[in-house]
Amino acid sequence: MKWFPLVAGGIGIALVPILAEATAGQTYRVNFTDIDGNALSTAEGRITTVVLVSKENVDKAHEVGDHVPDFCLGNPSYRMITVVTFEAKHIRPVRNFMTSVMRRRVDSRAKQLQARYDQLKIARNARQDIWCVADFDGAIAAQFDSKPEATLFHVFVLGKNGELLKQWNDVPSAEELGDALKH
Numbered sequence: 001m002k003w004f005p006l007v008a009g010g011i012g013i014a015l016v017p018i019l020a021e022a023t024a025g026q027t028y029r030v031n032f033t034d035i036d037g038n039a040l041s042t043a044e045g046r047i048t049t050v051v052l053v054s055k056e057n058v059d060k061a062h063e064v065g066d067h068v069p070d071f072c073l074g075n076p077s078y079r080m081i082t083v084v085t086f087e088a089k090h091i092r093p094v095r096n097f098m099t100s101v102m103r104r105r106v107d108s109r110a111k112q113l114q115a116r117y118d119q120l121k122i123a124r125n126a127r128q129d130i131w132c133v134a135d136f137d138g139a140i141a142a143q144f145d146s147k148p149e150a151t152l153f154h155v156f157v158l159g160k161n162g163e164l165l166k167q168w169n170d171v172p173s174a175e176e177l178g179d180a181l182k183h
Contacts, residue, residue: 029162030143032081034131035102040081043162047072047181049080052144054152058084060171062109064155067174072181073113074122074129085135085148095136106130159183 029043030050042048049068051061061082072078090098110127117126135141138148146152157166157180166172166180 024164024166026164027162028156028158028164030140032083032131032133032140034081034133035099035106038131040079040131040133041162042081042158043160045160046077046079047160047165047183048158048162049078049177049181050144050156050158051080051082052141052146052152052154052156053082053084054148054150055084055086056150057153060153063171064177065109065113067172067177069174069178069181070120073120074117074124074126078181079129079131081131081133083133083135083140085138085141085146085152087148087150090136095134098136099134102132102134106132157181 027043029041031042032040034040042050049064051064053061061084065080065082068078068080072080084102086098107127110125110130113126113130117124133140135148141148141152144154144156146154153169155168155172155177156164157177159165165183166176168176172180
């Protein structure tokens with residue numbers, strides 16, 4: 001059973017409650033720690049796509065990743081963070097095991113992305129551009145006014161300072177996502 005997305009990673013903590021009433025132009029600043037221990041933020045000067053999913057909807061996150069336009073790949077001005085939210089609470093040993101499984105799945109997905117990088121002649125290790133966050137306690141989902149449930153799936157495109165540019169509750173087309181990312 002697949003349950004791991006294309007990009008993003010780790011246990012995160014949000015600084016400001018966000019998206020209760022998601023409004024285009026409003027600023028939402030969220031900090032994350034990905035599964036590799038990298039500190040990430042939605043307000044650090046990059047256009048950020050946040051894909052908030054349950055483990056059951058990870059394939060949709062993959063689809064969003066596949067729709068990311070070529071001009072974003074390997075470009076430090078853009079980032080996609082996939083946040084996998086779990087419905088049940090898990091003890092530390094289970095969290096560690098699940099995080100390890102997520103890393104292996106990200107590594108596998110990175111190999112697929114590397115083929116796209118090679119085709120586009122992007123001289124960069126694609127694995128460095130995949131960020132996945134494990135939301136074990138639902139804290140991140142709550143910041144997006146969402147509940148950790150099996151049907152969870154949202155896509156948010158945030159501007160360089162965390163301002164909401166666009167959001168979807170289903171997989172946006174490649175054209176829709178590309179248009180939103182051209183800011």
